[in-house]
Amino acid sequence: MSERYKFVDMNETGPGAVRTAFANQVAYCRAAEAPITARIVAAVATLLDRPETGFARRIADWPGAALADALPLRAAGGLHALHLSGAADDLAPIYADAEDINDAAIVAGVVRRHEAALLPWLDGPPQTNExxxxxxxxxxxxxxxxxxxxxxxxxxxxxxxxxxxxxxxxxxxxxxxxxxxxxxxxxxxxxxxxxxxxxxxxxxxxxxxxxxxxxxxxxxxxxxxxxxxxxxxxxxxxxxxxxxxxxxxxxxxxxxxxxxxxxxxxxxxxxxxxxxxxxxxxxxxxxxxxxxxxxxxxxxxxxxxxxxxxxxxxxxxxxxxxxxxxxxxxxxxxxxxxxxxxxxxxxxxxxxxxxxxxx
Incomplete structure (x- = not known):
């Protein structure tokens, strides 16, 4: 994953664009002092290496512009909702920013168990009212x-x-x-x-x-x-x-x-x-x-x-x-x-x- 947030084409599509969107989002989060969100997005990105669930395959095969569609934040929102509702306790160490844990393995397990709840989060853009x-x-x-x-x-x-x-x-x-x-x-x-x-x-x-x-x-x-x-x-x-x-x-x-x-x-x-x-x-x-x-x-x-x-x-x-x-x-x-x-x-x-x- 790139450490540097950089300008990329917002309208780029395809598998390469999906990976770029996730890398850029991780770098953006780190630059914005949001290390926990960066960890979640980076862990979701590892699912692209072997997309074994419908959730991961839908992300990997995203037909639109992944960055413009805020695809990484859609996925992160779904996982955060599971954490906030108490439906996925195994996410708690990541959200506590604990060290020496395997973020990728934790997120992969949560996705396998809660795929039905997570898939609808990919249907629409983030709501970030502030x-x-x-x-x-x-x-x-x-x-x-x-x-x-x-x-x-x-x-x-x-x-x-x-x-x-x-x-x-x-x-x-x-x-x-x-x-x-x-x-x-x-x-x-x-x-x-x-x-x-x-x-x-x-x-x-x-x-x-x-x-x-x-x-x-x-x-x-x-x-x-x-x-x-x-x-x-x-x-x-x-x-x-x-x-x-x-x-x-x-x-x-x-x-x-x-x-x-x-x-x-x-x-x-x-x-x-x-x-x-x-x-x-x-x-x-x-x-x-x-x-x-x-x-x-x-x-x-x-x-x-x-x-x-x-x-x-x-x-x-x-x-x-x-x-x-x-x-x-x-x-x-x-x-x-x-x-x-x-x-x-x-x-x-x-x-x-x-x-x-x-x-």
């Missing part, structure tokens, strides 16, 4: 308000998963000393802030609405377990955040619909927009999972709506997505009228630990 990312959305809104856009926002999110970021108006943020949101809030976020603090403005979240092709109901314990399974075990704080989000969803569920991203954006942009309100499309770590034809439709719909935007009814697009050339995540904003060119506001940790403000 509330910490919402700090980037809030910072972008502050910047947009500083550009003269109305500080009242109608937020639309694609790839919402469980809708945790749709509840961002219930959270409190300390962004380099700039305080936003109710105090103490359902959750509180104080990312390590690098660079100047964002502009200080009073902003209002008028509404939030999101979509997902497979939305997660946080109030359903089985679905909540699925979400937790995709949280890397090294990130204990993220489990606490999910529990807080579950409580918030039980009190008032987020407005979340089952729809693909392009259909959702086109439908929402066709609706009337209130005067004095900025309509804002936002998404985080989701664009790579959106099919190319839908990416094109969303871009065309946003640019067409941007051409119709006015100072009293502006449009903005905020994206926190991976730049796989430089191996980092970037907060990029476009807005209409007048600001259609992308502006990179920040580099950021994918789970909200830090923000490097650039403007």
């Amino acid at each position: 509330a910490g990312r919402s700090a980037n959305f809030i910072a972008a809104m502050l910047w947009l308000a500083d550009q003269g856009l109305p500080a009242r926002f109608e937020c639309l999110e694609i790839g919402s998963s469980a809708g945790i970021n749709l509840m961002l108006d219930r959270y409190h943020y300390d962004l380099g000393g700039v305080q936003v949101g109710p105090h103490p809030g359902v959750m509180a976020f104080t990312p390590e802030w690098q660079g100047r603090h964002p502009p200080q403005h009073a902003i209002e979240i008028a509404s939030t609405k999101g979509c997902d092709v497979a939305p997660v109901d946080l109030t359903d314990p089985a679905q909540a377990l699925r979400l937790k399974a995709f949280v890397w075990p090294e990130h204990a704080i993220r489990f606490a955040r999910i529990e807080a989000a579950i409580a918030a969803a039980e009190a008032r569920p987020p407005d979340l619909v089952r729809l693909n991203a392009a259909d959702f954006v086109e439908q929402e942009l066709a609706k009337p927009q209130a005067a004095g309100t900025t309509r804002l499309l936002m998404h985080s770590i989701v664009w790579q999972y959106v099919p190319a034809d839908q990416q094109a439709r969303i871009t065309a719909a946003m640019e067409a709506a941007g051409a119709r935007a006015t100072a009293d009814r502006p449009l903005a697009w905020v994206a926190l997505e991976a730049n796989r050339t430089v191996h980092g995540h970037e907060l990029v904003v476009r807005h209409w009228p007048g600001g259609a060119a992308p502006v990179m506001l920040a580099r950021a940790h994918p789970h909200g630990a830090w923000v490097e403000w650039l403007v």
Whole structure:
């Protein structure tokens, strides 16, 4: 397995691409200080040498682009779910990061015994809803308000998963000393802030609405377990955040619909927009999972709506997505009228630990 996380073709297919995807995921996890997840992914990769189970054969013969499909994380999610539910106690030493054990043998045995439970985890992409990312959305809104856009926002999110970021108006943020949101809030976020603090403005979240092709109901314990399974075990704080989000969803569920991203954006942009309100499309770590034809439709719909935007009814697009050339995540904003060119506001940790403000 390669120790170095490197740029590879996201759309590559075939057996070689599967092995590359697993090697790259191991290196990425190690670089992201997630050694347990790296061990699990590396152990699954050893199954490719002699794919004796249906689970291993399906991975080895993956017909799509293994990296773009996040195939290693699908498999890792299934194993983590078995561990969290207590169904596979023999995984416990790996998740305890114990030394001098045979990870490959343990995982191979679990796969043989629990194949029926594991196979469905390969059917869909990871659900990695992370509330910490919402700090980037809030910072972008502050910047947009500083550009003269109305500080009242109608937020639309694609790839919402469980809708945790749709509840961002219930959270409190300390962004380099700039305080936003109710105090103490359902959750509180104080990312390590690098660079100047964002502009200080009073902003209002008028509404939030999101979509997902497979939305997660946080109030359903089985679905909540699925979400937790995709949280890397090294990130204990993220489990606490999910529990807080579950409580918030039980009190008032987020407005979340089952729809693909392009259909959702086109439908929402066709609706009337209130005067004095900025309509804002936002998404985080989701664009790579959106099919190319839908990416094109969303871009065309946003640019067409941007051409119709006015100072009293502006449009903005905020994206926190991976730049796989430089191996980092970037907060990029476009807005209409007048600001259609992308502006990179920040580099950021994918789970909200830090923000490097650039403007």
